[in-house]
Amino acid sequence: MADQYAQLDWDEQGQPSSRQYDDVYFSRENGLEETRYVFLDNNELPRRFAALSSGEQLVIGETGFGTGMNFLCAWQLFVQQAPAGARLHYVSVEKHPLSAADLQRTLALWPSLQAYSQQLLGAYRGLNPGFQRLLFDDGRVVLTLLIGDAVAMLPQLDARIDAWFLDGFAPSKNPEMWTPELFAQLARLSAPGTTLGTFTATGYVRRALIEAGFAMKRVPGLGKKWEVMCGTFTGTASSQAKPWFARPADRHTQRSALVIGAGLAGCATAASLAKRGWQVTVLERHGAAAQEASGNPQGVLYLKLSAHGTALSRLIVDGFGYTRRLLERLHKGQDWDDCGVLQLAFDEREAQRQAKLAAAFPTTLLTPLERSQAERQAGIALASGGLFYPDAGWVHPPALCAQLLDHPGIRLHYHQEALGLKRVDEQWQALNGDQLLAAAPVVVICSAADTLRFEQSAHLPLKRIRGQISRLPASQRSAALSTVVCAEGYVAPVRQGEHTLGASFNFDSDDLTPSSVEHASNLHLLQEISSDLVERLEADKLDPESMQGRVAFRCTSPDYLPIIGPLADAEQFAQAYAVLARDARQVPSIPCPWQEGLYINSGHGSRGLITAPLSGELIAAWLGSEPLPVPSDVAEGCHPNRFMLRQLIRKG
């Protein structure tokens, strides 16, 4: 797939225009002024930001992110007007993002926005097609970029928008951004009172917006522009969510939550909630965070993608972007490295799979390399070329956990093992026998496969898979390895004098002691990756009996998607929706029997580094009335109710 970047031309004043659309990104005469007038003032944002109370949010939707200037102006105004505890969500769709270099050049035009544009530039990476979430001001300002065509992306959005900015180039230059189909999506995402501002006053656009349910008004424009338009949605709010995927109605006035488990999923959940003003207590049975699956010395940002755009593949692209942006705050070289990941085309089948991926994804995410190019990239001799993910690399997961936990709203209680949960007086109590460990109105179970020990979540089909990594002492010659290389296994460049080689899959053992058999099988994986590296490490002389390693359990679900979201009562669910066994197309209007305040975040399998950080944002969105950070079908694909639903339908 060709790069999706915008193609720009620059005029003598250094202002950009789009070569693809032959139009300007903003008014040449008065860019900032026009943005403030058309989008901020016409949506009454100065007043509406000031009227927010602490804990409230305002959600802006935009068609055409472009240079981000509208976003930066809205963010600046929000900071100037809104009270400290209020939050801004900005959701914007963009088919052709600017390259980082073009963005930097454009934003240099606005010195008054520098404090904001520097932050945008700092986070502007990993923006591959899909839903890309970026956090600013410690999560007070949340940007969700939908990278793709507006008509394809907006139907995937689950959000309630308060104010729209319609900014997709002039209707005459880009009629696709001004169609009844697209306006129907705006209406679907609006509620009575949602407002809209746009720079165009074109008649057919006005009529189509009125048709979609917006009361439209022409208002004077600025400069050369005679008129612009603003509007208010007067239609009815639509709710199409099936009851089992609808958001639980409980409103959490007391923002206090318990998180059980301090692995990547628990730490990410705690971080996303704390950023939203929740007081979070994390219970962890060990004496430190990241002692189980999230405790390996090096984990790999390994993207196992599908060319068919499956829910899992899209979650991986979205999650990769989110994790990748988080890593920028860690110590490079020590806690992570963006050295790239090379997936070898180790047999004919894999080579064919990779060719399909290369056709389906942009080269910013992955590039096919011939053997000689791959060898240059990796610094060692290889048996084949492969797919190179230039922005990926390795991470020390405990460092990522520590970073996520570093928030004044999070309290960590070590050596606290929750053995049971009980709902008493609108609080969840975490108990160890008779001992009350902690209580809060909301609990999020992030205890990997130990989720099954709680009767409230025992129905979930989670499985443990033992995995062992081997630690290989680096040699002078192995230090040449300059990227992660994967075949069936993976090996990472040196960290603190060692390479991590992984990992075995053992479905039958519950034992946590490293085994020499699995060290031997890891060495076999290394041999498949590169016999040159085997030689450089003198790995053929290693005795598996005396090798060092680490064992932990992955926790997987039958469809390999994680399990993230609110939990229903299994028995009541089966009763409420029994009719599905007879007719799977029925959507009974019976509210889902939620277990109030109970949520789960588990099943991250062998790709938790990619899916777990973003899962915290998804939990926080389920708990509030925020835009979901992933497409709605991906959120449903991760929903805890999916298994009960499938079981009911299968019975029929």
Ligand SMILES: Cc1cc2nc3c(=O)[nH]c(=O)nc-3n(C[C@H](O)[C@H](O)[C@H](O)COP(=O)(O)OP(=O)(O)OC[C@H]3O[C@@H](n4cnc5c(N)ncnc54)[C@H](O)[C@@H]3O)c2cc1C
């Ligand atoms: C060998 C191996 C190699 C891997 N390699 C990679 C890789 O290269 N890339 C990648 O992306 N992923 C990799 N993974 C997967 C990744 O590590 C996991 O997906 C991720 O760590 C899961 O995080 P988690 O928080 O769900 O689980 P965990 O990290 O296991 O955390 C669960 C936590 O809950 C605590 N807990 C459980 N029950 C209770 C209770 N009742 N009370 C209190 N605390 C409790 C546990 O002590 C633990 O700290 C690998 C996994 C393994 C095992």
Ligand SMILES: C[S@@+](CC[C@H](N)C(=O)[O-])C[C@H]1O[C@@H](n2cnc3c(N)ncnc32)[C@H](O)[C@@H]1O
């Ligand atoms: C006028 S510019 C937006 C300016 C922007 N709001 C700003 O602040 O710089 C219009 C944007 O819409 C994008 N666009 C055009 N057609 C699109 C489509 N069908 N789907 C999504 N984005 C599209 C263009 O790539 C361009 O970035």
